[in-house]
Amino acid sequence: xxxxxxxxxxxxxxxxxxxxxxxxxxxxxxxxxxxxxxxxxxxxxxxxxxxxxxxxxxxxxxxxxxxxxxxxxxxxxxxxxxxxxxxxxxxxxxxxxxxxxxxxxxxxxxxxxxxxxxxxxxxxxxxxxxxxxxxxxxxxxxxxxxxxxxxxxxxxxxxxxxxxxxxxxxxxxxxxxxxxxxxxxxxxxxxxxxxxxxxxxxxxxxxxxxxxxxxxxxxxxxxxxxxxxxxxxxxxxxxxxxxxxxxxxxxxxxxxxxxxxxxxxxxxxxxxxxxxxxxxxxxxxxxxxxxxxxxxxxxxxxxxxxxxxxxxxxxxxxxxxxxxxxxxxxxxxxxxxxxxxxxxxxxxxxxxxxxxxxxxxxxxxxxxxxxxxxxxxxxxxxxxxxxxxxxxxxxxxxxxxxxxxxxxxxxxxxxxxxxxxxxxxxxxxxxxxxxxxxxxxxxxxxxxxxxxxxxxxxxxxxxxxxxxxxxxxxxxxxxxxxxxxxxxxxxxxxxxxxxxxxxxxxxxxxxxxxxxxxxxxxxxxxxxxxxxxxxxxxxxxxxxxxxxxxxxxxxxxxxxxxxxxxxxxxxxxxxxxxxxxxxxxxxxxxxxxxxxxxxxxxxxxxxxxxxxxxxxxxxxxxxxxxxxxxxxxxxxxxxxxxxxxxxxxxx
Numbered sequence: 001x002x003x004x005x006x007x008x009x010x011x012x013x014x015x016x017x018x019x020x021x022x023x024x025x026x027x028x029x030x031x032x033x034x035x036x037x038x039x040x041x042x043x044x045x046x047x048x049x050x051x052x053x054x055x056x057x058x059x060x061x062x063x064x065x066x067x068x069x070x071x072x073x074x075x076x077x078x079x080x081x082x083x084x085x086x087x088x089x090x091x092x093x094x095x096x097x098x099x100x101x102x103x104x105x106x107x108x109x110x111x112x113x114x115x116x117x118x119x120x121x122x123x124x125x126x127x128x129x130x131x132x133x134x135x136x137x138x139x140x141x142x143x144x145x146x147x148x149x150x151x152x153x154x155x156x157x158x159x160x161x162x163x164x165x166x167x168x169x170x171x172x173x174x175x176x177x178x179x180x181x182x183x184x185x186x187x188x189x190x191x192x193x194x195x196x197x198x199x200x201x202x203x204x205x206x207x208x209x210x211x212x213x214x215x216x217x218x219x220x221x222x223x224x225x226x227x228x229x230x231x232x233x234x235x236x237x238x239x240x241x242x243x244x245x246x247x248x249x250x251x252x253x254x255x256x257x258x259x260x261x262x263x264x265x266x267x268x269x270x271x272x273x274x275x276x277x278x279x280x281x282x283x284x285x286x287x288x289x290x291x292x293x294x295x296x297x298x299x300x301x302x303x304x305x306x307x308x309x310x311x312x313x314x315x316x317x318x319x320x321x322x323x324x325x326x327x328x329x330x331x332x333x334x335x336x337x338x339x340x341x342x343x344x345x346x347x348x349x350x351x352x353x354x355x356x357x358x359x360x361x362x363x364x365x366x367x368x369x370x371x372x373x374x375x376x377x378x379x380x381x382x383x384x385x386x387x388x389x390x391x392x393x394x395x396x397x398x399x400x401x402x403x404x405x406x407x408x409x410x411x412x413x414x415x416x417x418x419x420x421x422x423x424x425x426x427x428x429x430x431x432x433x434x435x436x437x438x439x440x441x442x443x444x445x446x447x448x449x450x451x452x453x454x455x456x457x458x459x460x461x462x463x464x465x466x467x468x469x470x471x472x473x474x475x476x477x478x479x480x481x482x483x484x485x486x487x488x489x490x491x492x493x494x495x496x497x498x499x500x501x502x503x504x505x506x507x508x509x510x511x512x513x514x515x516x517x518x519x520x521x522x523x524x525x526x527x528x529x530x531x532x533x534x535x536x537x538x539x540x541x542x543x544x545x546x547x548x549x550x551x552x553x554x555x556x557x558x559x560x561x562x563x564x565x566x567x568x569x570x571x572x573x574x575x576x577x578x579x580x581x582x583x584x585x586x587x588x589x590x591x592x593x594x595x596x597x598x599x600x601x602x603x604x605x606x607x608x609x610x611x612x613x614x615x616x617x618x619x620x621x622x623x624x625x626x627x628x629x630x631x632x633x634x635x636x637x638x639x640x641x642x643x644x645x646x647x648x649x650x651x
Contacts, residue, residue, distance in 0.1 A: 019142040026052040026129045031141050032106065032161055037113045038151040042081070046106040046161050047071065047123070047141070055131050056100045059088035061205035063098035063212040066134065069127040071107070077119040077147070082110035084168035087241050088203060090214055093132060095551055097212040099203060106164035113147060120144045169239055169246035180222075182236060183255035186634045187616055189226045189236065191215075191252070197222060200242040209233035209254065231615050266420060270427045277320075277431020283572070286394055289359075290435070291463065293390050309440035311384040313433035315391020317426065323395070324425025328418050346481050347526040349570065350490060352396070353474040354522050356467050357494055358501065363464035367498075367505040394432065473572070480569035480604050482532035489532070493525030544588060548601035550609055557628040561651065562597045564635075566614060566624035569604040574623040577642040587644055594651045627651065 021030035032046035049057055058066045073080045086105055091098040113119055122142045128134050153161070177195030184190075189210050191202075199217060202224055204210050210226035217224055236252040280286055293312060361367045430437070478486045500518035504511045546552070548564065556562055565582060567574040581587055591598060601610045603622055614620055617635065625638035627650050636650050 019140070022125075022139040022141065024129075024137055024139075026055045026131075026135060027057070027127070027137060029125065029127075029137075029139055029141070031123075031143055032157045033143055033145055035152045035154070036146050036148045036150065037078070037111070037119050038149060039113060039115050039147045041113055041151065043078075043111050043113055043151045044108055044161055044165065045111055046108050046157075046164065047125070048104070048106045048160070049101070049127070050104050051102060051129065054102075055129050056091050056098070056102045057105070057127050057129050058098065058100040059203065059205075060085050061099055061203060061212070062128075063090070063100070064096035065093070066098050066100065066130060067128045069107070069125065071109070072124040072126075073109075073121060074123075075111075075119070075121040077116035078111040078113045078121070080109050081112045082171075084108040084110075084165055084170070085239075086164045086167040087201075087246060090212070093130075095555060097214075098130070099212060106160055108161060108165045108168060116147060118144055118146045166244070167241075167246065169248040171248075173245065173247050175240075175245075175247040175249075177242075179249055179252055181255060182252050184228060184231070186618075187228045188633070189228050189254065191224045191226070191236070191238070193222045193224075197242055200224065200240045202226075202241075203239045204236060205239060206237040206250075207233050207235060209236050228616055230612075231618075266423075269420075270423060273424045273427040274431040274434070277428040278434050280432050281435060286432075287466075289390065289394055291459075293387070293436075306440045307384055308387040309436040311387035312391040312394075312436045313440070315388040316394055316433035317391075317429035319392045319395040320425050320429030320432070321422070324422045327425070328421055346478060346486075346530045346532075349474055349477055349481065350493075350526040350529050351522065353471055353478070353490065354494065354497055354525075355393075355396070356471050356474065357498065360464045360467040360471065361498065361501065363460050363467065365461070367501050391433065395429070473575075474570075477569045477604070478529060482529060486529060486532055490525065490529060493521050493528070497521040497525070544591075545598045545600040548599050548610060548613070550613060553599065553628070556597045557630060559630055560597045561594060561630065562599060562626075562628040563591065563647075564599045564601055564624075564626040564628070566601045566603060566610065566619075566622045566626075568602065568622050571603075571622050573640060577623060577625075581642045581644055581647070584644075587647060590644070590648060590651065596651065 020033070021028070023029075028050040030048050032048055034043060034045075037043050051057065058068050060068045062068050071083070084107065086101070086107070088099050088101055091100055091102065111119070120143070122140060125137070125139045125141065127137045129137055175195070177193050177197040180192040180194045182189060182191040193200075199219075202215055204212070204226065208230040209228070211229040213227050215224040215226045234254055236254060237250045238248070238252065240247050240249065281290055358367075475487050475490055478490055497518050500514045500521060503514035504518065507514070545565070553562060553564070565574075565578075567578070569575075601607075601613065603610050603614075611620075614622075614624065617624070617626065617637065623640050623642075625640075625642060626635040627638065627647075628635045638646055638650065
C-alpha cells in the first residue's frame with residue numbers, strides 16, 4: 001500500500017516539476033516563454049507541438065474529420081487577448097480532406113500583462129493527433145514568470161515565435177486586395193477579387209457553405225472556385241495567405257445563382273412555374289378529376305358556372321399557397337424537403353390509395369356519398385363548396401407527377417427569398433387552375449366542350465378504371481416502401497373500408513356507425529402499414545444500377561462517366577422514363593458501350609444524402625438525370641422527359 005502511495009507522490013512531483021513540457025508517443029508539447037514579462041504591456045507566448053513523422057494535428061477548421069486543439073487558460077496577473085492560428089496545409093486521408101499541421105507548429109497567444117510582480121498561469125490542453133487512426137491527447141502546462149520593465153526572450157525561442165506569428169492573420173492587417181463579389185454558380189462558390197493578389201491559398205472556417213478541397217485559382221479573372229457543400233449557408237469566412245501575408249475575411253455575403261440574380265430571371269421562373277402547373281392538368285394523376293369537373297359544368301345552370309370555376313380555382317391556389325407556406329416554414333427550420341415529399345410517408349400513400357379507391361367506386365356508382373361531382377342539385381352553398389374541395393383534391397393528387405419546367409422552378413425555391421419562393425407556388429397554382437379561370441372569364445369557351453348527354457355518365461364510369469390503375473400503382477409504391485405483405489395488408493384494410501362505405505351509402509339506420517368504422521379502418525390501416533419493416537436494398541448482382549453514394553460518386557467520376565437517375569416509386573414520370581428509355585436493352589447497350597457507371601438515387605423513402613445531393617444541384621423534386629464526365633467539373637442535367645437520343649448526344 002505504501003509503495004503505491006510513494007509511486008503516486010513521485011509521479012506527482014515529476015509532473016509538477018515538468019509543467020512547461022509534456023511528451024507523448026506521437027507529440028511533444030512545450031511552452032515558449034520570456035524570461036520576464038513587461039508590466040502593463042502585451043507579450044507573446046507560444047505552445048509548440050513537435051509531431052512524429054506522418055502524424056498531424058488540426059487547424060481551427062479541422063476539415064472533413066478531426067477536431068481543433070483547445071487551450072483553456074487560467075491566469076493570474078495577465079489575460080489572454082488574442083490567439084493566432086498559423087498557416088495550415090490540406091492533408092488528404094483516403095477520401096477525406098483534413099486541414100492541419102505536420103512536423104511542427106507553434107500556436108501564439110497575446111497576453112495582456114497587468115501591474116503585478118509575476119504572471120502565473122495553468123493551461124489545460126486537449127488535442128487530437130492522427131495518422132489514419134486518431135489518438136486524443138490531454139495535458140496541463142503551467143508557469144510562474146516574474147515581471148519587470150522589459151519582455152526578454154531567448155534568441156532561438158523569439159525567432160520561433162516570430163516565425164509562426166508572421167504566418168498568422170492579424171486583425172490589424174490591411175489586405176492589398178478586396179473581395180469584389182462571391183456567388184453560387186451551379187455546384188461551385190466563386191469568389192472574385194480586385195486589387196493586388198497573386199497566388200492565394202485559402203481556407204474556409206466557421207461555415208459549411210463550401211467543401212474543404214483546394215479551391216481553383218483563375219489568375220485571369222482573379223477568382224477562387226470552391227466546391228459547394230451546403231446551400232443553406234448564406235455567408236462565408238476565409239483565411240487567405242498570399243505572398244507571406246495572411247488575411248481574414250468574415251461574413252462574406254454570397255449571391256445566389258446567376259439564373260435568379262435579376263428580375264427578368266425571376267419572371268422567367270414564374271413563367272416556368274405557370275406552364276408547369278398548366279401541364280399538370282394533362283398528367284394521369286390529375287386528368288380524371290378535372291375532366292369530370294369540366295363536364296359537370298355543362299350540367300350546371302349558366303348563372304352558377306362562373307362561380308363554380310372561380311371556387312375551383314380558389315381551392316387550387318389556396319392549397320398550393322398553403323403548401324408553399326409549409327415548405328418555407330420547414331425550410332426556415334433547416335428541414336430539407338421537396339415536391340412530393342409527403343409521398344415518402346407510407347401513411348400518406350395509404351390515405352391517397354383510399355381516396356382514389358373511393359373515387360373509383362363513386363364514379364362507377366357502387367357507392368353514393370352525396371358528394372357526386374355530377375349532382376344535379378345545384379344549390380348555391382353546396383355547389384361552390386363542392387368546387388372548392390375539388391380544387392383541393394386536384395392539388396392533393398398532383399405530387400406524383402412532375403411536368404417539364406416544374407423542376408427548375410421548384411428547385412429555385414431552395415435559394416430564392418421567402419417572397420419569391422412563395423410566388424413560385426402561387427404561379428404553379430394559377431397554372432393548374434388556369435383552364436377553369438379561362439372558363440370563368442370567357443363564358444363562351446364552355447361551348448367548345450361537347451354537349452351534355454348520356455355519354456357523360458359513361459365517361460365518368462370510364463374514368464374509374466384509370467383511377468383503379470392508379471390504386472394498383474400506389475399499392476406497388478407501398479410494397480417498395482415496406483417489406484413483407486404490405487400489398488395484402490393494404491388490400492385487406494381497403495376491403496373493410498369499402499364494405500363500411502357501402503354500408504354507409506346503402507343502409508341509413510346505422511350509417512353514422514358505418515362512417516366511424518370506415519374512418520377507423522383508414523387510421524388503423526395507415527398505422528399498421530407504416531410499422532412494417534423497411535425494404536432490403538437490392539444487391540448489385542441483381543441490377544446494373546448501383547446504389548447512390550456521394551463518396552462513391554466522387555471516387556468514380558475522376559476516371560469514368562457516371563449517369564445518375566434520381567427517382568422514386570411514387571413518381572409516375574420516373575417510372576415512364578425507366579420503362580420507355582432507361583431500362584430498355586437499347587439504352588443499356590449504349591451505357592455498356594461507353595463504360596458508363598450507373599447510379600440510382602431512390603428517393604421513395606426520405607434519404608438525407610440524396611436530398612442534400614439534389615439541393616447541391618439546385619433541385620428538390622424528381623426525376624432528375626445527371627451525367628458526370630471526368631473532363632468536366634459540372635454535371636450535364638438532362639430534361640425530365642427523357643429520350644434515348646438525348647442520352648446518346650451527351651455521352
